[in-house]
Amino acid sequence: MAATRAPLALTSGDPSGIGxxxxxxxxxxxxxxxxxAYYLLGDPALVAARAKAVGVDLQVIExxxxxxxxVFANALPVVPLASSLVDTPGQPDSRNAAGIIEAIDRAVADTFEGRAAAVVTCPIAKKPLYDAGFRFPGHTEYLAHLAEQKTGTAVMPVMxxxxxxxxxxxxxxxIALADVPKTLTTEAIIGTIRITARDLQRRFGVTRPRxxxxxxxPxxxxxxxxxxxxxxxIRPAVEALKAEGIDAFGPLPADTMFHARARAGYDAAICMYHDQALIPxxxxxxxxxxxxxxGLPFIRTSPDHGTAFDIAGQGIARPDSLIAALKLARQLADMEAKTS
Structure with missing residues (x-):
C-alpha cells in the first residue's frame, strides 16, 4: 500500500463538468x-485550456x-491518460467515458503500488458512462470491483x-424510498456498522467508536x-453488535438525532436510507x-456534490468540498500509516 507521504491521486471526473x-x-x-500535494489524472492540454477559458493564469506540468x-509548489502536476478527452463544458459526452474510467483505474493502481497515498475523485455523471457500456451503478461499486480484482477478496463498500x-x-x-423497507435487512445493518466501527478506529483514530x-x-x-x-x-442488529463489543445504540427517532447535544453523544450516525443521512x-x-x-483496502474520498454541468466552464465553481476531500484523504492516509 501507499507510503504515507506519497501524493494524492486526483481524478478529474467528467471533464464536461466542474472537475x-x-x-x-x-x-x-x-x-x-x-x-x-496531489496530481491530477487527466489531459494536460484540456486542463490548460480550461484554465485559460475561465481566466486563470496556470502552469501545467505533465x-x-x-x-x-x-512540482506541486510551482505548477499543477497532471499525469496524462492514454485515452483522449473532449472539452465540452456543460455538455456530457460519452466519448469521454474511456478516459474517465482509465483515470479511476490508474488512481487505484497507483494507490495499491504506493505511488499515491489515497484516491480522491471528482464527480462523474452516470448516463454518459452507461451510454458507453459502463455496467456499474456508479463510482463506489466500480471501486469495490477494482479492489476485489486486486485482492481476490469480497468488498462491502460503505458510504x-x-x-x-x-x-x-x-x-x-x-434506491427508491418505496424499496427501502423491502431491501433493509438485519445483516446489512450489522455489516455496515462493523465496517464503520473498524474504519473509525483504523483511519479516523477513534479508539472506541460510539x-x-x-x-x-417516525x-x-x-x-x-x-x-x-x-x-x-433494526433492534436485533443493534443487540447483535452490542454482543460483539461494538458500542451501538438504537433504534433512535431520526428527528431527534441530529441536534448539537445529540451529536455530542456519538461518533457516527447510521441511517436507514439515503436522504435520512445526507440531508442533515x-x-x-x-x-x-x-x-x-x-470498507475499501485503500482510502477514497470525494466532494459531496455532483458534476454541476449547469455552471461548468464559467469559473464560478467553489472548490471547498474538494479541498476538504483532499485534506481528509491526507489525514486518513497518515492515520492509517500510524495504526497499521
Missing part, C-alpha cells in the same frame, strides 16, 4: 488553504506520480458523509405501532462535507 475547474481552483489555494510532489459536525452513514443508498443507529419509521416505530421494521430488523450532513456543512468510501 477540472475545482482541481485548478484547489491548486491555486494550495498555500492559503494548506492543500496537500509528469508521472513520482515527480508530482516536487460515509463526513463533515466537521457529523459523520452520517446510510445503509441503503441509491455508533448511533436511527430508526426507519418515532422509531413507537414499539411497532408505526411499522415493525424498527423492532424486527449537507444541511450542517455543505461546503465542508466529504464523501468517504469505507
Amino acid at each position: 477540472p475547474e475545482i482541481a485548478i481552483a484547489a491548486w491555486l489555494l494550495r498555500d492559503k488553504a494548506d492543500v496537500p 509528469t508521472d506520480p513520482s515527480g508530482a510532489a516536487q 460515509m458523509l463526513a463533515g466537521p459536525e457529523l459523520r452520517a452513514v446510510p445503509v441503503t443508498i441509491h 455508533i448511533a443507529v436511527s430508526g426507519l419509521n 418515532h422509531a416505530g413507537e414499539s411497532g405501532a408505526m411499522g415493525r421494521e424498527d423492532e424486527d430488523i 450532513a449537507k444541511a450542517l456543512a455543505f461546503d465542508e462535507t466529504v464523501n468517504v468510501t469505507l
Whole structure:
C-alpha cells in the first residue's frame, strides 16, 4: 500500500463538468488553504485550456506520480491518460467515458503500488458512462470491483458523509424510498456498522467508536405501532453488535438525532436510507462535507456534490468540498500509516 507521504491521486471526473475547474481552483489555494500535494489524472492540454477559458493564469506540468510532489509548489502536476478527452463544458459526452474510467483505474493502481497515498475523485455523471457500456451503478461499486480484482477478496463498500459536525452513514443508498423497507435487512445493518466501527478506529483514530443507529419509521416505530421494521430488523442488529463489543445504540427517532447535544453523544450516525443521512450532513456543512468510501483496502474520498454541468466552464465553481476531500484523504492516509 501507499507510503504515507506519497501524493494524492486526483481524478478529474467528467471533464464536461466542474472537475477540472475545482482541481485548478484547489491548486491555486494550495498555500492559503494548506492543500496537500496531489496530481491530477487527466489531459494536460484540456486542463490548460480550461484554465485559460475561465481566466486563470496556470502552469501545467505533465509528469508521472513520482515527480508530482516536487512540482506541486510551482505548477499543477497532471499525469496524462492514454485515452483522449473532449472539452465540452456543460455538455456530457460519452466519448469521454474511456478516459474517465482509465483515470479511476490508474488512481487505484497507483494507490495499491504506493505511488499515491489515497484516491480522491471528482464527480462523474452516470448516463454518459452507461451510454458507453459502463455496467456499474456508479463510482463506489466500480471501486469495490477494482479492489476485489486486486485482492481476490469480497468488498462491502460503505458510504460515509463526513463533515466537521457529523459523520452520517446510510445503509441503503441509491434506491427508491418505496424499496427501502423491502431491501433493509438485519445483516446489512450489522455489516455496515462493523465496517464503520473498524474504519473509525483504523483511519479516523477513534479508539472506541460510539455508533448511533436511527430508526426507519417516525418515532422509531413507537414499539411497532408505526411499522415493525424498527423492532424486527433494526433492534436485533443493534443487540447483535452490542454482543460483539461494538458500542451501538438504537433504534433512535431520526428527528431527534441530529441536534448539537445529540451529536455530542456519538461518533457516527447510521441511517436507514439515503436522504435520512445526507440531508442533515449537507444541511450542517455543505461546503465542508466529504464523501468517504469505507470498507475499501485503500482510502477514497470525494466532494459531496455532483458534476454541476449547469455552471461548468464559467469559473464560478467553489472548490471547498474538494479541498476538504483532499485534506481528509491526507489525514486518513497518515492515520492509517500510524495504526497499521
